[in-house]
Amino acid sequence: MEFQRTFSGAPWESKLGYCRGVRAGNMIFITGTAPVADDGSTFAPGDAYAQTKRCFSIIEKALKDLGAGLPDVVRTRMFITDFDCFDQIAKAHSELFSEQPPCATMVEVAALVHSDMLIEIEVEAVC
Numbered sequence: 001m002e003f004q005r006t007f008s009g010a011p012w013e014s015k016l017g018y019c020r021g022v023r024a025g026n027m028i029f030i031t032g033t034a035p036v037a038d039d040g041s042t043f044a045p046g047d048a049y050a051q052t053k054r055c056f057s058i059i060e061k062a063l064k065d066l067g068a069g070l071p072d073v074v075r076t077r078m079f080i081t082d083f084d085c086f087d088q089i090a091k092a093h094s095e096l097f098s099e100q101p102p103c104a105t106m107v108e109v110a111a112l113v114h115s116d117m118l119i120e121i122e123v124e125a126v127c
Contacts, residue, residue: 001024001025002024002025003022003023004022004023004066004067005019005021005022005023006019006020006021006062006065006066007019007020008020008033008058008061008062010036011040012113018031019031020033020058020062020065021062021063021065021066022066023066023067023068026126026127027124027125027126028063028066028068028072028124028125028126028127029122029123029124030059030062030063030122030123030124030125032079032120032121033055033058033059033062033120033121033122034055034112034113034114034117034119034120035050035051035052035054035055035117035118035119035120036054036058037054042114042116042117045116046116046118047088047118048080048082048085048088048089048092048118048119049088049089049091049092051117051118051119052078052088052089052092052093052119052121053092055119055121056070056092056096056121059121059123063123063125067127068125068127070096070097071099071100072125072126072127073102073123073124073125074102074103074124074126075102075103075104075105075123075124076093076097076102076103076104076105076121076122076123077104077105077106077107077121077122077123078093078104078105078106078107078119078120078121079107079109079112079119079120079121080106080107080108080109080118080119081108081109081110081111081117081118081119082108082118083108085118085119086106089106089118089119102123
């Protein structure tokens, strides 16, 4: 089976030894994606809606690099630091997937890589 990989350039990729996404046949796996701004800082600290949209913007680019798009997503996993942000995160997720909803999991975690990050998302797609 042929594997195709895409990288986002995040500093953690080379430090930890991973890539943003892998395509294996018709399956695509996008790793945990945090709301990182172009300069490496946290995108929109304190704004769960904006951070969720930012995560999906990064994910969408990785999917495109691998020959897919958001309509191909079959599963999302959202790791959040505060369930009080549920409504903001749900709004952003449903705006992107209301037409073709994937399976979705949301889990509250103690912390993410930076204390001002409220969400990290991973996805799986089939195309």
